[in-house]
Amino acid sequence: DGGITQSPKYLFRKEGQNVTLSCEQNLNHDAMYWYRQDPGQGLRLIYYSQIVNDFQKGDIAEGYSVSREKKESFPLTVTSAQKNPTAFYLCASSIWTYEAQYFGPGTRLTVL
Amino acid sequence: KNEVEQSPQNLTAQEGEFITINCSYSVGISALHWLQQHPGGGIVSLFMLSSGKKKHGRLIATINIQEKHSSLHITASHPRDSAVYICAVRGRKAAGNKLTFGGGTRVLVKP
Numbered sequence: 192d193g194g195i196t197q198s199p200k201y202l203f204r205k206e207g208q209n210v211t212l213s214c215e216q217n218l219n220h221d222a223m224y225w226y227r228q229d230p231g232q233g234l235r236l237i238y239y240s241q242i243v244n245d246f247q248k249g250d251i252a253e254g255y256s257v258s259r260e261k262k263e264s265f266p267l268t269v270t271s272a273q274k275n276p277t278a279f280y281l282c283a284s285s286i287w288t289y290e291a292q293y294f295g296p297g298t299r300l301t302v303l
Numbered sequence: 304k305n306e307v308e309q310s311p312q313n314l315t316a317q318e319g320e321f322i323t324i325n326c327s328y329s330v331g332i333s334a335l336h337w338l339q340q341h342p343g344g345g346i347v348s349l350f351m352l353s354s355g356k357k358k359h360g361r362l363i364a365t366i367n368i369q370e371k372h373s374s375l376h377i378t379a380s381h382p383r384d385s386a387v388y389i390c391a392v393r394g395r396k397a398a399g400n401k402l403t404f405g406g407g408t409r410v411l412v413k414p
Contacts, residue, residue: 233307233389233404249401279344291336292402294346 194218195295197282202300204276212267212298214282222288223265227251228279228297237280240265241288269300276302306330309390309405316412322377324408326390329371336402337364337375338389346389349375380412 195216204210214223222241226234236249240259254273259265265284269276279299283292310325326335337349350357350364352373357364361380366373377384390405 231406233305233406234391234402235404236401239401281344281346283346291348291351293348294338297344297346299344 195282195284195293197280197295197298200296200298202298204300204302206302207271209271210269210276210300212269212280212282212300214265214267214295215263216265216284216293216295217263218284218293219262220284220286220293221262222285222290223259224283224285224292225249225255225257225265225267226281226283228281234281237267239288276300305406306403307390307392307405309388309408311408312406313409314411316380316410318381318412318414320380320412322380322384322410322412324375324388324390324410326373326375326405327371328373328390328392328403330392330403331395332368332371332392333395334393335366335373336391336393337373338391340387340389340407342386349388377410380410382412382414385410385412 198213224239225237228234235251237255238257240246243262246259256268281297282295285292307328334353336351338346340346352366361378363376387407387409389407391402
């Protein structure tokens with residue numbers, strides 16, 4: 192079955208530690224995205240990538256980093272510089288940036 | 304003021320009732336998306352539309368580009384329709400085509 196997987200579903204980390212969230216897709220999509228969702232707020236774009244080895248900052252990129260070494264994978268690192276990292280993180284992909292996005296199941300990150 | 308506003312924020316309906324969720328936006332767009340987020344957090348894309356009306360099963364989405372307004376209707380609602388419904392707009396090319404999301408409408412359908 193084609194789709195997007197994110198792992199783990201729940202993640203706990205101590206303050207000051209970097210943590211990497213996984214996102215893999217087997218839909219052969221060129222574009223991939225990372226969003227952050229906070230309670231009562233709309234999704235906000237962290238980073239997006241339109242093609243392998245290229246990525247762009249979204250609206251709230253500070254404190255985050257990404258890589259796109261393979262078409263299928265777009266990992267997100269939440270660094271210690273991110274002031275409020277506790278949130279629900281969603282990865283998405285689309286055939287290209289103008290098309291409907293398919294979302295992964297999300298990772299809920301809690302920083303203690 | 305947010306670029307994308309949804310109303311109501313919360314909605315409770317009895318099974319079988321007709322439900323309408325509204326989305327207003329203030330920017331020029333190339334497309335509008337309706338998404339459904341279940342309690343577990345996963346998001347499903349319901350519709351992408353740039354004009355007129357689309358129907359899928361008991362769901363109907365309409366958009367009025369001149370009025371910058373879209374509605375999502377659920378006919379004969381069922382408890383399994385309980386979810387958060389999210390409106391998102393895609394800016395025009397000059398805006399980088401990024402999606403801007405509304406805050407969502409939480410729908411609860413009681414049996």
